[in-house]
Amino acid sequence: MLQSVVKGFTRAGELRQDDADLANRLAEASSIVIPMWRNRNLIATGRPTKPALLTVGEMGDLLGLGGAVVFLGLFEGVACFAYDLPPDREMNDEPALAERGDFNDLRMVGSLLKTHDAELLAYARGMLQWHRHHRFCARCGGETRSKQGGHVRLCLGCEKRHFPRTDPAIMVLVVHEDTCLLARQPTFPDGMFSVLAGFVEPGESIEDAVAREVREEVGLDVTDVCYAKSQPWPFPSSLMLGFSAQTEQPNVVLDREELEDARWFSRDDLRTGEIVFPPPFSLANHLITRFIGSG
Ligand SMILES: [Zn+2]
Known part of the structure; x- marks a missing residue:
């Protein structure tokens, strides 16, 4: 079964059940550690930009500082853990970390x-x-403990098991004839326009969420809602689902609470370089560049 598309990496969920085996893997000097500190990832010094992956041996005593440990999976057969370094302790000067990134x-x-x-x-x-x-x-407000390699937290009071959550959110590029609709939120950098976006609500299908968001934000009815691609967006826990949709209605009615502008752009408009797109790695950018390339 395909468990992951990350190159050389598998989540190996079947290993999460065996606490003793995971403890042994965490004690192996060659196992991999992805350190985090104050919600920041350790990025290797130099170019190209890539993660700094340390071994358990290289982490040494730092692994004993009591932060959360999560078994992420196997990286080309070697166990890989995420480790949260204590936020109240200065880590920038720790030699094992500083010399890596x-x-x-x-x-x-x-x-x-x-x-x-x-x-x-x-x-x-x-x-x-x-x-x-x-x-x-x-x-119940009771204290919880990490279990199953960090993929469950068990309440010590009522024994409820808590699982990591992912919040689905949609992005949609709305197309009318040969143009697409891009909008601006007040918080966007100058000149930037992007696709419409919003969270899926409880009891709502993804398709309904797409139609609702478009209606709420720009007052248009859409058809032909078509899935394109997804992207994990852990800021803090979203999964972005990208769509295109068609509308026959050109007249936009802006929700001024959410947006300060929304306009129809032709492919030529978007090729001029005058419009700032969302960052290249983002799903929104993918949807826009896909539209440009499709005509
Ligand atoms: Zn509880």
Whole structure:
């Protein structure tokens, strides 16, 4: 079964059940550690930009500082763990880390990484952030403990098992004849336009979420909702699902709470370079460049 498209990496979910085996793998000097600190990933010094993967041996005593450990999977057969270094302790000067790289925000460096590397770091970031935010049970308030290699947190009070969550969100490029609709949120950098986006709500299909978001934000009815591609977006825990959709209605009615502008762009408009697109690694960018290339 295809478990992952990350190059040379498998999540090996079947290994999460065996605590003793995982403890042995975490004690092996050659096992891989992806360190995080203050929600930042360690990025290797030099070019090209890539993650700094350390071994358990290289981490040494740093692994005993008590942060959350998550078994991510096997990297070409070698166990790979994410490890959260304590945020209250200065880590920039730790020799084992400093000689390998710097801690960076994945949102800032993601566009410089290869896709499979960015996804591996997103996995580590998403899991460790989930652990930081779920130390207590949402049902009874009791303390929770990490289980199954960090893929479950068990409540010590009511025994409820908590699982990492992923929040589905949609992005949609709306097409009318030979133009597509791009919009601006007030928080966007100058000149940037992007596709419409929003979260899927409880009890709603993804297709309905696409239609609702377009209607709410720009007042258009869409047909031919067509799935394109997805992208994990661990800021903090979204999965972006990309679509295109058609509309016969050219007249946009803006939701001023969400958007400050929305316009129809032809492929030639988008090729002028006057419009700033979302970052190259983003799903929004993919949807826009796919539209440009399709005509
Ligand atoms: Zn509980």
